[in-house]
Amino acid sequence: MSDATPTPTATPERPQLPAQSPPVDPAETAAASEAATTSNRLSWWRGDSGEGARRNLGLIGVLVVLVIIGAMTRWDLYSNPDWVWGNTLTILKLASVVGVVTVGMTFVIIGGGIDLSVGAILALSAVWATTVATQSYGAGGMIFTALVVGLSVGVVNGILISYGRLVPFIATLAMLVAARGLAAEISNKQTQLSNNTFINNIASEKLLGIPLLVYILAAVVAAGWVLLNRTTFGRRTVAVGGNPEAARLAGINVRRHTLLLYALSGLCCGIAAIMLTAQANSAQAATANLYELDAIAAAIIGGTLLSGGRGTIIGSLLGVIIFSTITNLFAINGLSSEAQNMVKGGIIVAAVLVQQVQFRSITQFLGRNRLTNS
Incomplete structure (x- = not known):
């Protein structure tokens, strides 16, 4: 008989079942989801994405303050x-003409440029559209001429800046002088009357109690908003203004896009020329004086960064309305235009200082984050 001891048989181990999670309370899940949504909204509002909304809300607050001041000074x-x-x-109505010009100026500044010739382009378009030869073609001929002249001069600006490599400040300053001179030559330094009833009625006609000029402004602003926020053209504009070299490496034709921006600005000047002609029933070489400063100031007040790469159409519109409200406030109180210009100058300086402080704080914040991550 063998003395071998029997080997014990191994009992199979039972598989470990995963631990069951405790039942989830639907009320707690809903509360957590709502808290996360609220946190996301707050982070959007406090972050760079909500900067435009915060600025627009601030501009609306400025308008409310101006109305309160007007009510306090002229309650009667x-x-x-x-x-x-x-x-x-x-x-x-006062904001309509400058508002249309400001839409084009906003695109140019977001794209990293500047256009000092918008007032002169407007005057040249208006003078050319009110010549006797042009008026003989009727309202259609006058509108077509104003749009083509404004567009053509804008294209010339774009060619000089994009392909001639001129600094935008110098190129548009030269165009300002040249366009004013050409307008004076065409009009023989005289005021040209508009004899077209259709054109003249644009400023006086109303639809549902609202002037047609306001509808034109609303249409241009809506088209500009869609073009900037919902199209590839708008995204390329922001990219070119933010970093032209990076935009070029990304495949964007920076020169052609810059040309299109100045052409768009000139087209807006052509539209504004018809509106201004309708208001005055005439045109002259000295019209629209300093409109370029009003447009630049309104864009800056609205949050458009002078160095390019950032801006909103709605903010620029609010900036135009603020300046028009200030002008109206000074008029009903019988104050001088000199004081009004000083106030406007102070507002422009304050807006630029606020932009610089905000830009520096954002840059420092991003720099600290990079150091922390490193």
């Missing part, structure tokens, strides 16, 4: 609802 007028409505339409 502001206590009349009919006068308030009529005065609001007057402010919007």
